[in-house]
Amino acid sequence: MKSVSIGTDCLPADELIEHAKLSGYDVAITSVTERELGSNIEKFLKAGFNQILETIFLNESKLDNCVLADDEENYFEKILQIISNGSLPKPRFREPLSKGHLHQLRNALILEAYSREKWDIFVTNDKKGFIKDEWLEKLQDLLGTRILTKKEFFARIAILKCRESVKFVGMRYPHCLAP
Numbered sequence: 001m002k003s004v005s006i007g008t009d010c011l012p013a014d015e016l017i018e019h020a021k022l023s024g025y026d027v028a029i030t031s032v033t034e035r036e037l038g039s040n041i042e043k044f045l046k047a048g049f050n051q052i053l054e055t056i057f058l059n060e061s062k063l064d065n066c067v068l069a070d071d072e073e074n075y076f077e078k079i080l081q082i083i084s085n086g087s088l089p090k091p092r093f094r095e096p097l098s099k100g101h102l103h104q105l106r107n108a109l110i111l112e113a114y115s116r117e118k119w120d121i122f123v124t125n126d127k128k129g130f131i132k133d134e135w136l137e138k139l140q141d142l143l144g145t146r147i148l149t150k151k152e153f154f155a156r157i158a159i160l161k162c163r164e165s166v167k168f169v170g171m172r173y174p175h176c177l178a179p
Contacts, residue, residue: 001026005052005114007124010150016123023157025121028052030113052117054109075115075142080108082138083129103129115143122146123153 004025006013011029020027028050053067055076080088084104088094097105107129114122122145124130130139130147140147148156 002121003028003119004121004123004153005029005119007110007122007126007130009126010123013123013150016150016153019154019157023160026050028114028117028119030054030110052113052119054113055116057105057109076108076112078142079111079115079139080104082135082142083107083111111139111143111145111147115145119145121148121153121156123148123150125149 002023002025004020005028006016008029010016017027030052053065056068057076077091084101088101088104089097094101094105107126111122111130122130124147127149130136131149136147139145
């Protein structure tokens with residue numbers, strides 16, 4: 001099944017979720033999102049979201065809501081290096097983190113969780129956090145997870161629907177071809 005995960009910055013996302021599910025996507029959020037949303041998480045879990053547990057990070061993760069990393073597939077530090085542009089302190093010197101560095105750390109936890117679970121697409125409008133400069137290409141190459149804005153994801157769904165229509169009718173229309 002195709003899979004899409006939704007960043008906290010795109011919530012609430014009722015229309016996105018509906019279109020994703022109608023297009024055959026499984027939808028998820030991470031346990032990091034749960035911390036950021038607080039008690040509002042229940043409505044998302046009831047709406048059929050999967051919840052992907054983050055890799056444990058001491059003094060940040062809830063112990064009952066995370067998993068241990070497999071060192072061979074843990075891209076956390078590589079992701080952090082890319083999205084912080086190397087500005088985040090090294091692991092032993094991260095206490096206390098500035099608000100901006102904490103945001104970058106949580107972004108890395110989110111993206112690492114999706115890539116670890118092999119989710120296809122991560123939808124976020126956080127251009128500063130994920131899509132800045134050449135970060136997007138580096139992250140996608142490293143992880144194999146596509147990172148799209150909400151608008152790009154809707155366009156992707158529209159293209160897929162158009163292609164399905166063309167297959168059904170048995171005709172080819174140039175405007176339905178993917179860029």
